[in-house]
Every structure is written in C-alpha cells, then in structure tokens.
Amino acid sequence: MTAQESPATQPGPLQGSLDHGRYCAELLAETERFRAALRGADLTAIVPTCPDWTLAELARHVGGAHRxxxxxxxxxxxxxxxxxxxxxxxGPEGSTPEALDVWLAEGAERTVAALCEAGADAAVWSWATDHTAGFWARRMAHETVVHRADAALTTGAAYEVPPELAADCIDEWLQLCALPEAAARWTERADGVFGPGRTIHLHATDAPADLHAEWILDLTGDRLAHRRAHEKAAVALRGPLTELLLALFRRRSVEDAGIEVLGDRSVFDRWLEYASFE
Structure with a gap:
C-alpha cells in the first residue's frame, strides 16, 4: 500500500507477536541484509518478482517507504x-551504488530513532485499523523482509528469515488480508475464492515447536478468517517457514519452493490470485 491510499476509519490494533523494540531492531537488521544483497550487483537489472522495477528502483522504494x-x-x-x-x-543526491547504500542505511536509522522516541502506543495516522507508531515499526520491518526477497531472488543472494519474524510476517499479512477494507477492495476478484469447504492449512516443517508455525485460512465465509492451528483442510502446504512465506507473498512458486501440497491445489491458487494489494 502507498501513501496515496485512503486511511481506515475503524480503530483497533493489528496484533503482533513481537515487542516494539524487537520490530525496531529487525527493521535495522533487515535493512542491512537488504543492502548486503545489493552490494556489487547490477542495479539496472530487472527484478523478476517486481518486473516494473530495476534493482535501483526497488531500493528507492524501500528507502522511500522507510522515510x-x-x-x-x-x-x-x-x-x-x-x-x-x-x-x-x-532517493540519494548522488547516483552511485555507494550513495544509494548510505541513503538506505541513514533512512532506516532515522526511522528507527523516530519509532523508539515515540514508543509503540503513540497515535499516528495509518491506512489500516491500527493508528499507532507500533503499527509502523511492524509494517516497515515486514516490508523490508519481503522486498529483501525481491533483491535476493534477483541477485542470487542467500535468503532466510529468522523464524519468529517470518511467522509474524505471515500473521500480519493474514491480518491485513482479513480487513473489511481488503474484502471491499477485492470484491471483483472474489468469485471462486470463498465457499463451503474452502480451507487452507500452512505447516512450517522446520520451525521450533514452541513457535506453533501452522495456520488455517478459513475461506468458508464471505471473507478471510484465520488462526494458528493444526487442522485438516481442503489443501495443506508443508515446507520450510521461509519458503511458505515466499509462496504466500507470491515471490516463489510452490514448485520452486519445494513445498509439498496435499489436497485441492486450486483452493490455494485462487487465494493467491485474490490476495494482492498491488
């Protein structure tokens, strides 16, 4: 979502599983990993997962969002x-890769300083139902997680997300997709997505047991309901947590991610077609 989108009118938090300080720390860490994925790369290369952007344009988007x-x-x-x-x-005043790298680092540091000074509960406008600084700490951490995947998939850099952060990133995505505003926005795409028996089970096979990294996407109503749970569903996807994240965000196909699919694959495919803020 962008700065031009309309603000939500309903108050209420989008519940995260990490604390404010952790989100701030992860924003800095993910920005450093993002920068590392770009170093030495051809910044004119097209990003396959965001084909309207070059790597330089992807970087400017991330750094601009932070600021x-x-x-x-x-x-x-x-x-x-x-x-x-x-x-x-x-973007930076200079056009060199070095100027872009410094600009990315400075932007993340300034944003984290503002977030830490404000505290999680400070009232701040947002386009979602949570109008707090805490929303932005979480949102920018996950924004950087996902766009780091874009950079890594373009440059061939290694990509792995810390388990707690990856699980929370999936939680946030499902929370955003469940907002009434999302259902209203995506009405024209909803045919065949919702109905009796339409459920999806995501099961991370490599996550620590105490993380409970399993989700049910319940599409049996007129919009998404979701929960962390181990339950039988119309289709189940089993694979590493980072790969499930990439598949859910349409950054890597189920096949390329090596994810095992059990049941009616079309239920998940229709969900992917539906759930996009692009």
Whole structure:
C-alpha cells in the first residue's frame, strides 16, 4: 500500500507477536541484509518478482517507504503525508551504488530513532485499523523482509528469515488480508475464492515447536478468517517457514519452493490470485 491510499476509519490494533523494540531492531537488521544483497550487483537489472522495477528502483522504494513512515511517526501525523513532501524520500543526491547504500542505511536509522522516541502506543495516522507508531515499526520491518526477497531472488543472494519474524510476517499479512477494507477492495476478484469447504492449512516443517508455525485460512465465509492451528483442510502446504512465506507473498512458486501440497491445489491458487494489494 502507498501513501496515496485512503486511511481506515475503524480503530483497533493489528496484533503482533513481537515487542516494539524487537520490530525496531529487525527493521535495522533487515535493512542491512537488504543492502548486503545489493552490494556489487547490477542495479539496472530487472527484478523478476517486481518486473516494473530495476534493482535501483526497488531500493528507492524501500528507502522511500522507510522515510515516509519515519516522517509520519516523527510528526505524529493525523492524516496522510504525500511522499513528495517527505525530505529525502525520492532517493540519494548522488547516483552511485555507494550513495544509494548510505541513503538506505541513514533512512532506516532515522526511522528507527523516530519509532523508539515515540514508543509503540503513540497515535499516528495509518491506512489500516491500527493508528499507532507500533503499527509502523511492524509494517516497515515486514516490508523490508519481503522486498529483501525481491533483491535476493534477483541477485542470487542467500535468503532466510529468522523464524519468529517470518511467522509474524505471515500473521500480519493474514491480518491485513482479513480487513473489511481488503474484502471491499477485492470484491471483483472474489468469485471462486470463498465457499463451503474452502480451507487452507500452512505447516512450517522446520520451525521450533514452541513457535506453533501452522495456520488455517478459513475461506468458508464471505471473507478471510484465520488462526494458528493444526487442522485438516481442503489443501495443506508443508515446507520450510521461509519458503511458505515466499509462496504466500507470491515471490516463489510452490514448485520452486519445494513445498509439498496435499489436497485441492486450486483452493490455494485462487487465494493467491485474490490476495494482492498491488
């Protein structure tokens, strides 16, 4: 979602499983991993998972998003701020890879400083149902997780997400997809997605047992309901946690991810076609 999208009117948190300090730390760590994936790469290369962007444009998107969120938090914004009004959000003054790398690092550091100064509960505008600084700490951490995958899949860099962060990233995605605003926005795509017996089970096979990294996507109503659970479903996907994340975000196919599919594959395929904020 972008700065131009309409704010939600309903208050209420999107519950995360990590604390504010952890999200801030992960935002810094994921930005460093993102930067590492870009170093030495051809920044004019097209990003296969975001084919409208080059690597340089992907980096400018990530760094701009960081600065935009940081500006919202730092100013305790009560309404949307346009990207064009955020200092430095358009990219670095220089055009070299080194300038881009420094710009990415500085943007993440400034945003984390604003988030830490504000605290999780500070009131801040957002496009979702949670209007707090905590929402932005979580959102920017996961935004960077997913776009780091785009960079890694382009450059061939290694890609692995810490288990607690990966599981929370999946939680957040499902929470966002379950918002009434998402259902309203995606009405025209809903044919064949919802109905009796339409359920999906995601099972991470490599996650620590105490993480309970299994999810049920219940599509039997008129919009998504979800929960962490081990239950029989119309289709089950079993594989490593990071690979499940990549498949759910449409960054890697089930086949390329080496995910085992049991049951009616079409239920999951229709969900992937439906659930996209692009």
């Amino acid at each position: 935009w969120a940081g500006e919202l938090v730092a100013t305790r914004a009560t309404e949307v701020i346009a990207w064009a009004d955020v200092p430095g959000a358009g």
